[in-house]
Amino acid sequence: MNTLYRVTGSAKISDNIFSLVFDAPAIAKRAVPGQFVHIDCGLPLRRPISICDIEGSFVKIVFEVKGVGTTRLAERKHGDLIDVLGPLGNGFPEVSGRVLLAGGGIGSAPLLYAAVRSGKNCGAVLGFAGASKAILTEEFAAVCGSVQIATADGSLGHKGFVTDLITSDGDYSAIFACGPRPMLKAAVDRANELNIPVYVSMEERMACGIGTCLVCACAAENGGYKRVCCDGPVFTGGEIKW
Amino acid sequence: MVNFAGISFKNPVTLASGTCGFGRELSEYSDLSELGGICTKGLTLHPRAGNPAPRSAETPAGMLNSVGLQNPGIDEFIKTELPFMRTLGTRIIANFSAASVEEFALCAAKLADSGVDMLEVNVSCPNVKAEGLAFGTSPDAVAAVTSAVKSAAGNVPVMVKLSPNVTDITAIAKAAEQSGADALSLINTLLGMRFDLRSGKPILANGTGGLSGAAIFPVALRMVYQTVNAVRIPILGLGGINSADDAREMLIAGASLIGVGTALFRDPDIAGKIAREMKDSRE
Numbered sequence: 001m002n003t004l005y006r007v008t009g010s011a012k013i014s015d016n017i018f019s020l021v022f023d024a025p026a027i028a029k030r031a032v033p034g035q036f037v038h039i040d041c042g043l044p045l046r047r048p049i050s051i052c053d054i055e056g057s058f059v060k061i062v063f064e065v066k067g068v069g070t071t072r073l074a075e076r077k078h079g080d081l082i083d084v085l086g087p088l089g090n091g092f093p094e095v096s097g098r099v100l101l102a103g104g105g106i107g108s109a110p111l112l113y114a115a116v117r118s119g120k121n122c123g124a125v126l127g128f129a130g131a132s133k134a135i136l137t138e139e140f141a142a143v144c145g146s147v148q149i150a151t152a153d154g155s156l157g158h159k160g161f162v163t164d165l166i167t168s169d170g171d172y173s174a175i176f177a178c179g180p181r182p183m184l185k186a187a188v189d190r191a192n193e194l195n196i197p198v199y200v201s202m203e204e205r206m207a208c209g210i211g212t213c214l215v216c217a218c219a220a221e222n223g224g225y226k227r228v229c230c231d232g233p234v235f236t237g238g239e240i241k242w
Numbered sequence: 243m244v245n246f247a248g249i250s251f252k253n254p255v256t257l258a259s260g261t262c263g264f265g266r267e268l269s270e271y272s273d274l275s276e277l278g279g280i281c282t283k284g285l286t287l288h289p290r291a292g293n294p295a296p297r298s299a300e301t302p303a304g305m306l307n308s309v310g311l312q313n314p315g316i317d318e319f320i321k322t323e324l325p326f327m328r329t330l331g332t333r334i335i336a337n338f339s340a341a342s343v344e345e346f347a348l349c350a351a352k353l354a355d356s357g358v359d360m361l362e363v364n365v366s367c368p369n370v371k372a373e374g375l376a377f378g379t380s381p382d383a384v385a386a387v388t389s390a391v392k393s394a395a396g397n398v399p400v401m402v403k404l405s406p407n408v409t410d411i412t413a414i415a416k417a418a419e420q421s422g423a424d425a426l427s428l429i430n431t432l433l434g435m436r437f438d439l440r441s442g443k444p445i446l447a448n449g450t451g452g453l454s455g456a457a458i459f460p461v462a463l464r465m466v467y468q469t470v471n472a473v474r475i476p477i478l479g480l481g482g483i484n485s486a487d488d489a490r491e492m493l494i495a496g497a498s499l500i501g502v503g504t505a506l507f508r509d510p511d512i513a514g515k516i517a518r519e520m521k522d523s524r525e
């Protein structure tokens with residue numbers, strides 16, 4: 001099983017956020033929006049990063065530098081080989097009708113591929129701490145029917161929470177949400193009020209990434225735990241014990 | 243071929259309990275029929291939900307885990323997982339633990355009946371309060387558990403998995419041998435902790451967890467070496483094995499089989515690679 005792929009592009013896209021593109025036909029061919037890849041950074045454990053976009057055989061990821069693993073990932077340059085497992089996990093479902101994408105911060109990145117796949121048939125609401133932290137807004141604007149931004153400090157778009165922008169306007173038949181846990185909880189609450197099915201992308205610390213080690217546990221509404229890596233990372237809002 | 247406690251293994255490489263589930267997912271990444279054997283996730287009489295998250299934290303050369311023996315229970319294992327495991331073409335070692343001597347015997351009887359090749363008695367899980375570790379740190383308790391399991395297991399060989407969280411591992415090893423254990427496996431994880439700098443709280447929801455991976459390799463070698471010189475029964479050595487050279491070093495320390503665990507998380511085919519490399523160098 002070959003897991004080595006060539007990096008074909010890297011860029012710093014905001015303060016602390018980087019993008020990396022690698023040529024991985026085997027991943028690109030099978031990937032659906034919401035799935036992730038598991039990347040070897042030369043450390044004991046791989047790092048899970050969502051697929052942000054696919055173009056032909058090229059896979060793009062966008063990530064925030066948090067610690068040693070993402071620091072090393074940000075140093076990868078054109079021509080380097082990276083060791084990547086994927087695509088992993090269950091992504092967002094295919095839905096008929098319009099989809100509202102709700103992203104919080106770096107959680108906006110995985111929704112771009114969903115936007116690309118659904119095209120004008122989707123709308124996006126994206127939330128960031130401030131204008132300087134906003135990412136991928138042009139990419140979303142290029143493919144989505146509508147894009148609205150919220151910032152905590154009001155420096156761009158609506159001042160307040162991104163979930164304030166989830167309304168009954170737009171006749172959406174599903175909401176796909178990705179972001180910090182409190183934002184996901186708020187998105188699920190809004191969706192329930194509006195009676196729209198909601199799918200959330202969850203995060204948990206991982207080891208194997210393929211379902212064998214049981215460390216990526218997420219408490220389930222009907223008792224016990226789900227594995228974020230292979231039962232998710234995308235779950236219906238109702239599956240999670242909030 | 244390795245003869246280990248009366249069972250033939252096609253080579254000395256096995257997968258460590260809890261790091262390969264029941265082989266199902268891993269079999270998509272690695273041909274498990276190339277391996278000597280596979281140890282199941284730790285089983286218990288009744289299903290267990292496990293500990294709250296976070297359950298893992300990376301460490302400089304390994305990781306901490308506090309899964310807490312999440313498993314579907316022995317009956318469900320026999321019904322839904324074992325039939326698939328039988329198709330893998332490798333020896334099946336059922337790892338299990340219990341909360342009392344009687345329960346250990348009951349589990350052993352069920353598993354021995356199910357047709358697995360060997361039992362691995364986990365008296366050493368650091369993540370479950372009042373279970374494994376309490377047993378694993380007292381020679382008398384290990385003796386009682388081993389005798390009870392032996393009498394319930396019929397012809398199925400019994401391997402006792404030892405905890406490194408003890409002052410003198412040879413005292414525990416001898417207690418298991420004298421009570422009829424056919425083999426020993428060591429080591430399980432070392433009890434550890436990490437804190438989140440920002441919150442000042444432990445990273446693991448359980449507080450403490452078990453350290454595994456390269457960090458514990460020298461400790462495992464030392465404990466295998468000490469134990470080999472204290473008992474006559476064969477030993478499966480594990481803890482931090484990452485390469486064929488590590489595996490060879492573990493055999494030099496005196497182990498007859500070796501187990502690969504945490505290294506699978508970086509490379510799901512690492513055990514296959516180790517088995518192939520060791521085979522090539524023997525030919």
Ligand SMILES: Cc1cc2nc3c(=O)[nH]c(=O)nc-3n(C[C@H](O)[C@H](O)[C@H](O)COP(=O)(O)OP(=O)(O)OC[C@H]3O[C@@H](n4cnc5c(N)ncnc54)[C@H](O)[C@@H]3O)c2cc1C
Binds near residue numbers: 064065066204
């Ligand atoms: C399914 C999934 C998809 C993700 N997609 C993205 C993405 O597209 N872009 C992005 O920037 N980040 C994403 N993350 C979060 C990303 O995995 C972590 O930020 C990253 O692992 C941090 O690694 P580090 O070495 O820099 O940090 P450290 O803090 O040094 O990491 C130490 C350990 O903790 C784990 N860890 C730390 N933070 C997280 C976290 N938030 N989630 C899971 N594990 C964590 C690491 O994997 C590592 O094992 C995703 C996480 C998951 C589970």
Ligand SMILES: Cc1cc2nc3c(=O)[nH]c(=O)nc-3n(C[C@H](O)[C@H](O)[C@H](O)COP(=O)(O)O)c2cc1C
Binds near residue numbers: 260284309482503505
């Ligand atoms: C995530 C995880 C889960 C584990 N679960 C079990 C278990 O259920 N039963 C058991 O006896 N050992 C369990 N172990 C311990 C391993 O089988 C092994 O003894 C230990 O990790 C040392 O080997 P390693 O460094 O190669 O991983 C677990 C280890 C890890 C990392």
Ligand code: FES
Binds near residue numbers: 206
């Ligand atoms: S990370 Fe191992 S089961 Fe999910």
